Amino acid sequence: MASGGPEIEQLIQLLARLPGLGPRSARRAVLQLVKKKEQLMIPLSAALDRAVEAVRSCEVCGNIDTMSPCSICADPRRNDSGMLIVVEDVADLWALERAGVGAVKYHVLGGVLSPLDGVGPEDISIEALLGRAHEFREIVLAVNATVEGQTTAHYITDRLAGSGAKVTRLAHGVPVGGELDYLDEGTLSQALRARTEI
């Protein structure tokens, strides 16, 4: 029911397609936008215009940036570590950057192998990864600890055999600040096996 005319209705429908927003919260968001037209709606409109103009995928690693190669790939200080972190998604890359993991480079697969969903090796960025693997001393497979993620990690490990790079994965264990009581048994037993001396 369009109480605010087609422009408003269309804005609600588009915002409702963002993750985390449904029809109801999109409606509240649009009301907020209209109420704060000067402080919020006009700046957001301008920011979107600029982003549409500027944002592109990095042709080397798959990161999202305003330049290609992206600012991470183009950063010469990141060449020294010789470490390439392979992630499923740009969101994972950003999460690692926020964690301040250091002067590393990344490779975004853009998905995981999933035979059931018809996602094969040619559907994600594996060939590009194999093509640049020789530039690195260590390749960290930071894929999610899901069945598909682990399948993908196994497949990549096989394909990287003979590349000369050491292939590693993230440690499993108790999250910092996490309570043991709420952890699954798999994580707990892995955390015990990988215990370290204090």
Next chain:
Amino acid sequence: MASGGPEIEQLIQLLARLPGLGPRSARRAVLQLVKKKEQLMIPLSAALDRAVEAVRSCEVCGNIDTMSPCSICADPRRNDSGMLIVVEDVADLWALERAGVGAVKYHVLGGVLSPLDGVGPEDISIEALLGRAHEFREIVLAVNATVEGQTTAHYITDRLAGSGAKVTRLAHGVPVGGELDYLDEGTLSQALRARTEI
């Protein structure tokens, strides 16, 4: 940490100010936008541009629309009922329209009286309401059932005395589909007192 350049970072910060979105979900929303540039980001950018251009507040009732007086105030079929529904917010007006309450008109207060927050009668649209009250036979105070809402309803009822219009409020009771067990005592006792014959 700006992993995607200043354009992306600014977009995240603006989206994070929408109700229902925080920094984390704003980041996910921006990633979704960038991934679906053609299907989502460009249409959303265009829809926002159009809305910035077109959207205004109705000078009569305070509704948000692309014309003023708004399509509801301008609708001649809504003159017959003689009913004016007073709401706190445009969201409430939209909710009532979605509920299909019929050919009524609205008045958006744009807030409620709240002495603690320094919101007095001159800060919300009460004078405008008094100015148009004589056009209606019945004025329904559909303000929220909060302390501030009820204070506002009392104040408006006092000011409307002598206007000739009947002043009513929404019924309290059990929400349709609601379970008694989860209802507060106040609602339950009001629902019992206002019981109707089957």
